[in-house]
Amino acid sequence: MGLVQTEKLGNCGSLQREAVGIKRVVKCYGSFEALKGVSLSIADNEFFTLLGPSGCGKTTLLRSIAGFEDVTEGEIALYGLDIxxxxxxxxxxxTVFQQYALFPHMSVRENVAFGLRMKGVAQAERQARAAEMLEMVHLSEFGDRLPSQLSGGQQQRVALARALAPRPRVLLLDEPLSALDLKLRQAMRVELKQLQETTGITFVFVTHDQEEALAMSDRIAVMSAGEVQQVGDPRTIYEAPVNRFVAEFIGETNVLPVTVSDVSAGRARVALAGCRDLIAQAPEDLSPGAHHVSIRPERLSLADGGEADLTARVERVVYLGTDLQLLACLPNGASLTVRLQNTARTSLPLQGQELGFQIEEGAVRLLVD
Incomplete structure (x- = not known):
């Protein structure tokens, strides 16, 4: 049985049983290559997310695991078994789909028990399992209702209970929160993660929502154009993107052109036009010359009385409640976004004002384009 190296909290560096093994999977639709040699190892009892923009291949990969798509090349194994x-x-x-596809003429309880009935499970056990699942998703009192009598969030919970009732070893979720409003989506993120931890089932979750992925996942695979760009835990993906695509897709960042003068021991001296030289985190094999750096907006602060790492002219101030977003322009014409925490001591900068900013130590990261 395969083992996979994971970086889960509380189990860092341990070897875990592999739930899903994907090796060099290619999927072609005619001349179009939707998946280009994808390889992934997903651990048992892991919340693993496939994240990327529309058309990147994440849903195709999920459907290939489910068996709704045949792969052109490569292998997919579940707990060591070639499927x-x-x-x-x-x-x-x-699988839990984006559209929940509940049977409108069946009660909630009957919907949850449907898969068990198809598998020939005895009625008494079906009823007991349906009751257990409804209690798990906090819908015990809604068992006799029809799906049309439930809210969107409640219908989503019924779909989850129905998928979990047969006790699958792996649960595949294809953007199941996308139809919900913002507040409900945020609440369901917490519930989904708790549900995964309670059941101990491996969850493979597909989304294009970066915040969703960061909030729930043990690990994330960022995909683009049919390829995996980076795999890692949420903090690594956000703090240490391996290339420009990941840096720009995950959250908000400033990507700025720089000139690298030397690289040593994972650090490099970089020159940004109109600013003093900076020290950046760098890949070991990076060569001197023209490159780009990533600086997250929240890692910049006002240089109140201190020496500024860079200066910029404020072009717009956006009030976001918890934060102030400053849209500014550097001396070389490059755009700069800064996020300042909104406190009672925070004053609103003026449009056109020249401000100095300090960069948090370690926040400048060189990118592979």
């Missing part, structure tokens, strides 16, 4: 020849109904997985 290429298994139809969807024989794979130890269940």
């Amino acid at each position: 290429a020849a298994l139809p969807p109904e024989q794979r130890p997985v269940n």
Whole structure:
């Protein structure tokens, strides 16, 4: 049985059993290559997220695991078993789709028990399991209602309970929160993560929402154009992006052109036009010359009385409640975004004002374009 190196909190560096093994998977639709040799190892009892923009291949990969798509090349294994020849109904997985597809003429309880009935589970056990699942998703008192009598969030919970009732070894979730409003999405993130931890089932979650991925995942695979760009825990993905795509796609960042003069021991001296030289985190094999750096907006602060790392002219101030977003322009014409925490002591900068900013130590990261 395969083992996978994980970096889960509380279990850092330990070896865990592999739940899903994906090796050099290619998927072609005619001449279009939707997946280009994707390889991933997903651990047992892991909340693993496939994250990327529309058309990057994340849903195609999820559907390939489920058996709804045949792969052109490569292998997919579940707990060491090659599943290429298994139809969807024989794979130890269940899927929660973006559209919940609840049966409108069935009660909530009947919806949850449906998959068990299809598997020939005895009625008494079906009813007991449905009751257990409804209690788990906090819908015990709604068992006799029809789906049309539930809110969107409640319908989402019913779909989850139905998928979990047969006790799959892996649960696949294809953007299940996208139809919910912001407040409900935020609440369901917490519930989904708690549900995964309670059941101990491996969750493979697809989303294009970066905040969603960061909030719930043990690890994230960032995808673009059918390829995996980076795999890591949320903090590593955000703090140490391996290339420009990941830096710009995950959260908000400033990508600025610089000239690298030397690289040594993972650090480099970089020159940004109109600013003093900075020290940046750098890949070991990076060569001197023209490159780009990433600086997160929240890692910049006003240089009140201190020496400024860079100066910029304020072009717009956006009030966001918890934060102030400053849209500014550097002397070389490059745009700069700064986020300042909104406190009682924070005064609103004026449009056109020249301000000095300090950069938090270690916040400048050189990117591979």
